[in-house]
Amino acid sequence: MPEDSKYSFHKEDHKHTMLVIGVLVVLILVVGAALFYVMTSKPGVPVQPPVNQTNQTPTNMTNQTNITPTCDDGCYYDRAVSQEDLSLCQQISDSGLKQQCYYELSDTSLDACKLVTDDAKRKVCITSFAVSGNDISLCDLLIAGKNDCRNAVDPCLGSSDADLCHALARNDPAECKSDSDCLLNYSLTKDDASTCELIQNAVVSKACVSAIKYTDKCDDLSTPAQKDYCYQLFAIYSDDFLACTQITPDSTYSLDCFSTFAASLHNLSICDQDGFSLNSLWACYRNYSLLSGDLSGCYAIDELATTNRFQCAYEYAKKYGNPSACQAITDTLAQRSTCYEGVIIYYPQNLDWRYCANVTNFEWKNQCYVQSAKLYDDISLCDYVEVDYAKRSCQSSYEANKTG
Numbered sequence: 113m114p115e116d117s118k119y120s121f122h123k124e125d126h127k128h129t130m131l132v133i134g135v136l137v138v139l140i141l142v143v144g145a146a147l148f149y150v151m152t153s154k155p156g157v158p159v160q161p162p163v164n165q166t167n168q169t170p171t172n173m174t175n176q177t178n179i180t181p182t183c184d185d186g187c188y189y190d191r192a193v194s195q196e197d198l199s200l201c202q203q204i205s206d207s208g209l210k211q212q213c214y215y216e217l218s219d220t221s222l223d224a225c226k227l228v229t230d231d232a233k234r235k236v237c238i239t240s241f242a243v244s245g246n247d248i249s250l251c252d253l254l255i256a257g258k259n260d261c262r263n264a265v266d267p268c269l270g271s272s273d274a275d276l277c278h279a280l281a282r283n284d285p286a287e288c289k290s291d292s293d294c295l296l297n298y299s300l301t302k303d304d305a306s307t308c309e310l311i312q313n314a315v316v317s318k319a320c321v322s323a324i325k326y327t328d329k330c331d332d333l334s335t336p337a338q339k340d341y342c343y344q345l346f347a348i349y350s351d352d353f354l355a356c357t358q359i360t361p362d363s364t365y366s367l368d369c370f371s372t373f374a375a376s377l378h379n380l381s382i383c384d385q386d387g388f389s390l391n392s393l394w395a396c397y398r399n400y401s402l403l404s405g406d407l408s409g410c411y412a413i414d415e416l417a418t419t420n421r422f423q424c425a426y427e428y429a430k431k432y433g434n435p436s437a438c439q440a441i442t443d444t445l446a447q448r449s450t451c452y453e454g455v456i457i458y459y460p461q462n463l464d465w466r467y468c469a470n471v472t473n474f475e476w477k478n479q480c481y482v483q484s485a486k487l488y489d490d491i492s493l494c495d496y497v498e499v500d501y502a503k504r505s506c507q508s509s510y511e512a513n514k515t516g
Contacts, residue, residue: 189213198224222250231256239264273297285310296320300349315342323349330358340365348372353382361387371396375403380412394420401428410440418443422451429455433462435480436470452476456483465493478502485510 183191185204192200193216201213201224217224218237225237235257242250242265251261262269268277276294279287285307288294292311299307299320308320318329319342330342340359344366347355353373359366366387374382374396383396394413401409401424410424422441429437429451438451452471456463456479465484471477478497485493485506494506 185209192217196220226253235261292316296349299324314338316345318342319345319349322346326350328358336360337365344369353377357385362389362392367392367395367399371399371403374400378404378406380406380409383409390414390417391420394424398424398427402431405432407437407440410437415442418447422447426451426454430459430462433460433464434467434470435463435476436467436472439472449473449476452479456480460487463487465496468496478506482506482509486513 183203185206186209188200188203189209189212191197192204192213196217198214198217198221201210201217204210204213211229214224214227215230215233218228218233219240222237222241225234225241228234228237231254235254238250238253239257239261242248242261246265248262248265251258251265254261268274268281271277273294275288275291276297279285279294279298280301283302285295285298285304288298288310290310290312292313295307295311296316299305299311300323303324305321305324308317308324311317311320315330315333315338318333321327322329322342323346328346330339330346333339333342340363343355343358346358347353347369353370356366356369356373359369366385370382370385370388374380380397380400383393383400388396394417397409397412398420399409401407407425407428410421410428413421413424415421422443425437425440428440429435433455435452435455438448438455441448441451452473456476460483463480463484465481465488468477468480468484471480478499481493481496482505485491486509491507491510494503494510497503497506
């Protein structure tokens with residue numbers, strides 16, 4: 113029965129296997145149940161939150177590194193100055209500190225300078241930017257100190273000869289723009305004979321070179337009149353009246369040359385030159401008085417030279433508003449009255465009431481005050497009239513002039 117025996121063996125083996133599997137399953141269930149019991153029956157340990165000492169909401173630690181510290185006015189000021197950042201000045205709330213911040217940056221920032229409200233501080237920084245940038249329009253930003261600013265940018269702004277001023281300041285004759293007077297004054301001031309050559313007028317150019325080099329270039333000119341005029345200019349440019357002696361004697365140029373120096377040096381004797389005719393001598397005396405304001409030139413004219421003396425006294429009286437100068441006329445009272453009338457009535461534009469007291473003629477003295485009261489619009493000048501009826505006449509004349 114070998115086949116039955118084989119079958120019986122395999123059946124028993126199968127039963128044994130199933131038994132082992134069952135034991136394992138039971139064992140797993142027991143162990144699992146035990147683990148479940150242990151895990152569910154063990155008490156948990158609670159996690160205590162950190163104590164909040166200041167009763168504040170706990171900070172999320174993960175975000176602390178991204179918070180920007182708060183900056184107050186002092187902080188903004190320090191940062192603005194150190195970083196030269198105008199926008200930080202504008203974050204300052206205190207107006208006084210904000211202005212101080214603007215001022216601290218005003219040396220380097222025109223925008224900051226414009227925001228400075230203190231007139232003195234604003235003037236300093238605006239002027240500095242205007243000068244450094246050669247921008248005179250910036251001065252218009254100022255209320256106080258505008259003219260000072262403009263003059264700082266352009267010192268020649270108020271000059272009577274701006275071209276000459278610029279030429280001298282910049283050491284450049286081209287600033288004269290070919291103007292002869294400018295080039296002449298530049299040459300004489302700079303003692304630069306080469307610039308004289310730029311003067312188009314040949315006579316002036318030669319006189320300029322002669323004065324600077326102190327050598328005779330006038331003789332190079334072609335005509336006697338050109339030479340005489342050149343010597344006259346040479347004398348004036350070099351301030352040496354001896355150069356007048358180079359001029360043709362008793363000529364117009366000679367008369368003008370000696371008269372000019374007599375007046376400028378206040379020395380009437382310079383007119384007493386050999387070669388002058390009497391008429392030229394009287395003319396020199398007359399020119400001296402008119403140029404210097406010294407009436408002694410008129411009195412130096414011989415009394416017999418009536419026409420010359422009258423002309424001198426009359427022209428002097430009109431020019432200086434001094435009717436008492438008419439008293440230099442001694443030939444006839446009619447000539448003197450003509451002088452008074454011309455100065456006081458017909459040509460009173462320069463009349464100076466302070467000279468009225470020196471008029472020796474009573475009627476013309478009163479007329480002097482009457483015309484002066486009208487001219488100066490001052491009725492109180494009538495009080496200087498000594499006689500009552502004449503004083504009333506002066507006042508009436510003044511009132512009539514006002515209403516008429």
